[in-house]
Amino acid sequence: MENEVLRIEHLHKEFEGNVILKDLNLTVRRGEVIVVIGPSGCGKSTFLRCINALEDIQGGQILLDGHPVRRDAKDVTQMRQKIGMVFQSYDLFPHKTILHNITLAPEKVQKRPRAEAEKEAMELLERVGLADRAGDYPRQLSGGQKQRVAIVRALCMHPEILLLDEITAALDPEMVHEVLEVVVSLARLGSTMLIVTHEMAFARAIADRVLFLDGGEIVEESSDPKAFFTKPQTPRAQAFLKTFDYE
Amino acid sequence: MDMSVINSYIPLYRDALLLTLRIGWQGVFWAFIIGLGCTLIRQLRIPVLRGVVTVYVELLRNTPLLVQLFFLYFALPKIGIRISAEVCGSLGLGLLGGAYMAETFRSGLDNIAPVQEESALSLGMSRYQTLRYVIFPQAASASMAGILANVIFLLKETSVFSVISLMDLMFTAKDLIGMYAKTIECLTLLVMFYLIMLLPVSLLGTVLERRLRFAEFGN
Numbered sequence: 001m002e003n004e005v006l007r008i009e010h011l012h013k014e015f016e017g018n019v020i021l022k023d024l025n026l027t028v029r030r031g032e033v034i035v036v037i038g039p040s041g042c043g044k045s046t047f048l049r050c051i052n053a054l055e056d057i058q059g060g061q062i063l064l065d066g067h068p069v070r071r072d073a074k075d076v077t078q079m080r081q082k083i084g085m086v087f088q089s090y091d092l093f094p095h096k097t098i099l100h101n102i103t104l105a106p107e108k109v110q111k112r113p114r115a116e117a118e119k120e121a122m123e124l125l126e127r128v129g130l131a132d133r134a135g136d137y138p139r140q141l142s143g144g145q146k147q148r149v150a151i152v153r154a155l156c157m158h159p160e161i162l163l164l165d166e167i168t169a170a171l172d173p174e175m176v177h178e179v180l181e182v183v184v185s186l187a188r189l190g191s192t193m194l195i196v197t198h199e200m201a202f203a204r205a206i207a208d209r210v211l212f213l214d215g216g217e218i219v220e221e222s223s224d225p226k227a228f229f230t231k232p233q234t235p236r237a238q239a240f241l242k243t244f245d246y247e
Numbered sequence: 248m249d250m251s252v253i254n255s256y257i258p259l260y261r262d263a264l265l266l267t268l269r270i271g272w273q274g275v276f277w278a279f280i281i282g283l284g285c286t287l288i289r290q291l292r293i294p295v296l297r298g299v300v301t302v303y304v305e306l307l308r309n310t311p312l313l314v315q316l317f318f319l320y321f322a323l324p325k326i327g328i329r330i331s332a333e334v335c336g337s338l339g340l341g342l343l344g345g346a347y348m349a350e351t352f353r354s355g356l357d358n359i360a361p362v363q364e365e366s367a368l369s370l371g372m373s374r375y376q377t378l379r380y381v382i383f384p385q386a387a388s389a390s391m392a393g394i395l396a397n398v399i400f401l402l403k404e405t406s407v408f409s410v411i412s413l414m415d416l417m418f419t420a421k422d423l424i425g426m427y428a429k430t431i432e433c434l435t436l437l438v439m440f441y442l443i444m445l446l447p448v449s450l451l452g453t454v455l456e457r458r459l460r461f462a463e464f465g466n
Contacts, residue, residue, distance in 0.1 A: 052369050081371030091366035095384045104380060105370035150366075157370060 003030040012059030035203040038213035044196040084154030088166040092138035099134040124152040144175030161192045263419035271402045273337035278344025285349035307346035320411040355390030388459035395452035
């Protein structure tokens with residue numbers, strides 16, 4: 001496919017004899033937003049971590065722009081630069097200011113001039129409404145603000161694709177919204193994203209495609225999120241979505 | 248207590264203090280270098296050298312400095328390696344301190360959440376860059392109390408130098424007591440001079456610890 005960014009073929013992952021992911025296949029096109037949902041322990045987070053080469057894989061391959069991503073490959077740091085990731089727990093560097101959290105990798109890894117990196121960082125911070133916090137340390141920010149900075153930090157590396165791993169799971173409800181708004185605006189600007197989330201309303205609104213993962217395999221895949229969330233085809237997806245229903 | 252005796256001894260103690268400080272700080276310096284080297288080897292998981300580090304740390308931590316100094320000073324010359332008492336003192340202290348520092352740095356590193364390393368890696372940083380810019384600065388502040396305790400411990404351990412006839416504080420005090428039997432005066436001076444040497448280190452440490460607080464995890 002011409003505008004394909006990421007292709008995953010027969011991905012197999014096991015850990016100490018337990019199969020965590022089996023025979024996963026996925027193709028992500030440029031600008032596409034894919035939401036991965038599923039019960040906890042289904043392998044969603046591991047799936048994202050494999051794509052960013054934070055985990056060894058035991059079979060299959062992950063191709064970014066046709067180039068393999070492997071944890072033990074020499075060019076793994078180059079590949080990771082093209083794959084942005086935001087984690088569930090606040091992963092900002094506590095000993096660096098917000099601005100330096102963002103510019104550290106552009107300066108040290110991409111060898112960009114400090115002034116240019118800072119300029120872009122400030123523009124991005126402006127976009128998420130945190131330009132006035134550039135000089136603060138992470139501990140001075142709320143959880144929602146920290147996650148917005150974490151997104152900016154990933155964006156500043158100009159990744160081909162952004163992986164978001166339950167980025168609102170540790171947040172108070174009123175902070176979830178401010179973070180998800182940022183994600184929605186990124187989607188509008190055409191960012192390619194692979195999102196693991198438990199926020200079903202958000203998933204439904206933002207997804208171009210939904211993957212339902214259970215027991216390490218894709219149980220249901222739908223390119224019509226509205227239809228999927230109203231009427232999932234498989235019994236396992238039906239049962240899972242029912243757990244969000246209180247009527 | 249005889250003040251005139253004390254006054255006449257002060258210059259001797261001052262010289263001993265300077266010698267103790269010189270060797271002590273050289274030892275502390277080498278302890279830092281060796282400790283950092285061991286930590287790098289462990290963190291970068293360099294094969295073979297990792298094993299060497301483990302053996303070194305356990306060997307040095309589990310034998311008394313006195314024995315180590317004897318070994319350096321009396322056993323090495325037997326195989327043709329001759330070093331001065333002063334080099335022997337700072338080397339012995341550095342080797343012992345290196346093992347302690349390596350363990351202190353390790354416990355500091357263990358306090359850093361794994362997601363810190365992963366988020367640095369996910370930004371495309373190499374393992375070395377991750378250690379240098381993300382992990383070590385945080386570990387340094389987490390280890391500060393331990394590092395300070397090590398420094399004070401090492402400076403105090405200089406008191407065993409007298410066995411290899413270095414004229415440190417302890418040697419001077421024992422020597423004077425042996426010659427003139429002014430025990431009270433000599434011991435009082437000894438305590439005072441150790442305090443002069445170590446209190447500033449404690450104070451400096453407290454200030455440093457407060458300064459480095461910003462690296463604490465804040466949620």
